[in-house]
Amino acid sequence: MTSRWQPGLPDVRLTPGRPFGIYVHVPFCATRCGYCDFNTYTPAELGGVDLDAWLVALQRELELAAARLGGPTVHTVFVGGGTPSVLGAQRLGAVLAAVRACFTLVPDAEVTTEANPESTSPQLFAALRSTGYTRISLGMQSVAPRVLATLDRAHSPGRALDAAREARAAGFDHVNLDLIYGTPGETDEELRCSVDAAVGTGVDHLSAYALTVENGTALARRVRSGELTVPDDDVLALRYELVDARLSAAGFHWYEVSNWCRPGGQCRHNLGYWDGGQWWGAGPGAHGYAGAIRWWNVKNPRTYAQLLAAGELPVAGFERLGAxxxxxxxxxxxxxxxxxxxxxxxxxxxxxxxxxxxxxxxxxxxxxxxxxxxxxxxxxxxxxxxxxx
Incomplete structure (x- = not known):
């Protein structure tokens, strides 16, 4: 039987022999992309953002998590969002320092942060590398200006490519670019150019996802009004085959349906999600999983901080998975x-x-x-x- 949507968090025991990771959710973005339904907030939506207050709350959650779990060894750390790069190098360094203060990382721990190209720079990448980050994941989506405009992306077509090169120049051996295919109006040639441009940066990992039109987003409203038409499943299948063929020819191999890499470039943290790993999800709206229990935090950053200030884990509910x-x-x-x-x-x-x-x-x-x-x-x-x- 499964117990669903119960408050609090029961006794969580890690399953021995399975890798353990930390996921940190940064729920802040400078602007909201039209297709995004993640738990993110712009300064206008929150009436201002106090990044330092979020960081204090995060540090407290990690302390409580370590006490609850008994301080397990961490194999991977992944800082996602939202837009982690809006924190800047100093605060991202503080995030990793907080993890290290509460947990022991294995010597070859994989430490990843996501970043949006428009909020990165050579100086940021150099600082992150010196702090201990080992992997960068950049949201590229496309190099076609009209595709980026449809998605409400803020960066210019070439900025993601430059950011990838800057990250590699800063010493990151593992850099990922995220692509989206199936945007209304996108052509085969535009997708082909995007894949080839990404490969040309020398990154060792590429992710490609079919665009999903999520209810409640600006994109969904445009589709519902008839302003935009989404491609059908047959077109999406052809686009996937195009991506796979171009990447295979360039020396990438698929290791998960939507992820390709050069030899040794797999994202170990994400492999943990797919292959029975366990993780603590820290931050507003983050999900965690250990043993047979999945739990999720409250979504609002202010409520999250208030609960932690009161010494409580900010867990909104949990479910115990049956066999x-x-x-x-x-x-x-x-x-x-x-x-x-x-x-x-x-x-x-x-x-x-x-x-x-x-x-x-x-x-x-x-x-x-x-x-x-x-x-x-x-x-x-x-x-x-x-x-x-």
Whole structure:
């Protein structure tokens, strides 16, 4: 059975042998992109932003988290948002210092921060590298001006490319660029140019996601009014194949359905999400997962800070996953990885359904693991549904 939407946080025990990470959510952006439904706030929406007050609250949450968990060893740290780079180098350094003050990091810990190109500089990257960050993830989306305009992105078409080069010049061996495909009005040629331009920066990791029109966003209102038309699934499939072909030809390999890298460039933190890892989510709206418990923080930054000032964890609720739900997530996430899903994780009826998927050309068997074919990647969610029955 699953207990849903309960207040507070029960006794959380980490599962031995699984990597543990820290995710820090920075809920602040200078402006809101039209397609974004993340838990982020502009200064106007909050009536002003006190970054130092957020940092004090974050430090307190990390202290409480370490006490609750017993100070486990941390393998990965990921600072996301929002726009972490609006904090600046000093505060981002303080975020990492707070993690280190509460937890022990393994010697080769992966430490990532997301950044928007318009709020970065060579000086920022140099400072972050010297502080201990090892990986940069930049939101690029596209190099086509009209695509960026449709998405309400603030940066110029070339700024993400320059930022990637600046990060590499500062000593970051691992730099990721995020692309979005399927924006209304985007052409094949515009997407091709974006992929090639990203590859040309020399980064070792690229992510490409089909645009999702989320309810309540400015983009959704424009689509609903008829101003914009979203491409259908067949077009999105062709765009995915275009991305995959260009990246494969450039020496990248897929290791998760939406992620490609050069050898050694995988994002270890994100692999933890897909492969049964555990993490504490710190910051307003952040989610955590350990053992069989998932929890989430209150979303509003002021409420978050008030709870922590009172000595309380800012947890809004939690759910305890039952055996069936854990199995569903195991299949749902594991099948997305290039390493595939171990046959041993499937029940006998699911193995029989897997044989059908193999016959249909959606899966292949590699030793004792099931791996999506190229066609299967286009239909990954449908493959999961067919396996689970």
């Amino acid at each position: 069936g739900e854990l199995h569903t997530e195991d299949v749902l996430l594991g099948i997305r990885l290039r390493r595939g899903l171990a046959l041993a994780r499937l029940t006998e009826p699911e193995r029989q359904r897997a044989r059908v998927a193999i016959a249909d050309g959606l899966l292949i068997a590699e030793g004792d693991r099931l791996v999506l074919t190229d066609r299967g990647r286009l239909l990954a969610d449908a493959v999961v549904r067919s396996l689970l029955g």
